[in-house]
């Protein structure tokens with residue numbers, strides 16, 4: 001076993017995560033889970049007038065998944081759905097710093113959940129013929 005250690009920013013974010021909780025009224029929902037660790041992260045986006053006005057997350061996962069989910073939700077705010085659909089894990093790392101070697105997929109999963117939520121919103125709009 002390697003000595004895995006999270007940096008301070010990740011620990012702080014984990015201990016008081018902003019934007020946590022479900023949003024049943026969300027316009028787009030993205031889910032990622034079932035990887036080797038089994039952690040499950042969901043991102044809930046609200047979109048008004050072409051930009052993300054609300055972003056929440058839930059995570060049944062490790063410290064890194066919770067911290068990354070919280071940062072991802074916060075970073076998604078104010079973007080257009082198209083921009084959110086391009087969201088990358090690197091942006092989470094810029095805010096929280098590096099994740100331990102074996103935890104690289106935590107920000108990857110959170111970023112993918114944002115992209116899926118944005119795509120969900122875009123797809124629903126298309127289905128409605130907007």
Ligand code: FES
Pocket residue numbers: 037038039061062063064065103105106109
């Ligand atoms: Fe899998 Fe963190 S260990 S998301």
